[in-house]
Amino acid sequence: MPRQYETALNKHNQARDPNILSCLGRVWYAKGKKESKMEPVRAFESLKNSLEYAKRVSSHLGVNDPPADMRLAQASEIMKDNPIFMFNVAFVQSELVTQILQLSEIQRNVTGMEAAAKELDEAVQ
Numbered sequence: 001m002p003r004q005y006e007t008a009l010n011k012h013n014q015a016r017d018p019n020i021l022s023c024l025g026r027v028w029y030a031k032g033k034k035e036s037k038m039e040p041v042r043a044f045e046s047l048k049n050s051l052e053y054a055k056r057v058s059s060h061l062g063v064n065d066p067p068a069d070m071r072l073a074q075a076s077e078i079m080k081d082n083p084i085f086m087f088n089v090a091f092v093q094s095e096l097v098t099q100i101l102q103l104s105e106i107q108r109n110v111t112g113m114e115a116a117a118k119e120l121d122e123a124v125q
Contacts, residue, residue: 018057022088025053029092036099041107044099051092051119057085093119 009020032046100108100116 021053021057025050025057025088025092028053029095032095032099036102040099040103044096044103044112047092047096047099048115051089051096054085054089054092057088089122093122 006024009017009024028046028050032043032050035043035046097116097120100112103112
């Protein structure tokens with residue numbers, strides 16, 4: 001369902017509005033939390049989407065902007081001035097790590113574990 005909202009926003013040129021992006025991030029977060037018990041792998045993906053929106057809100061960048069690594073650098077600079085954005089990103093980062101730790105060893109992969117470790121490092125800073 002969140003993908004349909006994203007498509008509609010892009011179609012109507014609303015994909016840069018921080019309030020809308022924040023709401024989409026919360027939808028992905030709620031979806032991830034709801035899926036966490038029954039479908040932990042899907043929950044992990046939903047939480048990753050939520051994190052991307054939290055970072056996008058903090059950088060005020062839209063979907064078709066610079067590559068993700070450049071967005072993250074810009075987001076870090078903006079977040080230093082806004083503790084609310086810092087909290088939102090750190091909170092979702094910690095939830096992402098918690099979710100990957102709840103996966104069984106068979107469901108975990110090296111890429112996911114490395115990504116979770118990186119997010120945890122960023123959350124702590």
